[in-house]
Amino acid sequence: MNDDERTLNPSQAAPTIVDGVDHSVDPRSVKAARIVGISVTLVIGLIPLIANTIGWAVGSMPLKVYLSLLGVTFGLLGLVVWLCYWWPAAHHKRLRYLVDEGGLRIRRGVIWRKVIWIPISRVQHTDVSQGPVQRSFDLATITIHTAGTAGASISLAGLEHGVATRLCDHLRPDRTTHAS
Secondary structure: OOHHHHHHHHHHHHOOOOOOEEOOOOOOOHHHHHHHHHHHHHHHHHHHHHHHHHHHHHOOOHHHHHHHHHHHHHHHHHHHHHHHHHHEEEEEEEEEEEEEOEEEEEEEEEOOOOEEEEEHHHHHEEEEEEOOOHOOEEEEEEEEEEOOOOOOOOEEEEHHHHHHHHHHHHOOHHHHOOOO
């Protein structure tokens, strides 16, 4: 059986999202987060480098001060780039989710740990989104909007796109009226 026949065969439908098992998010999310974090850091890091260089070039800054500021800027930039490399792996290691018939549980936190339980009965609506880097890795973020106070939204990033859409369908409050 070739790949096309496998995808068209309804007896081999995608596994159910409801399994009551703790899952980690997709490991590709670590690389995607590193790409975004390091890219943004380097772009933002150019601002003080350019400003200091202009200040030195127009003569309003002595060379000694310029070189000192350059050293501090590169040192801080190196530290932030290292954090942008290290943090996604640490975050991934401690981010887990569990889906059952009652809803979704998310455990996360590198420094401060948090467990979030989202019962289906509290779900107002869900969104699945992808940024350009997530799209290139076939990843997505699901945002669950719950009944309650303003800002009652919980996001879970780093899911494989198909998993995110199945989870979105499972958490839909009207899913029982549309189920066949």
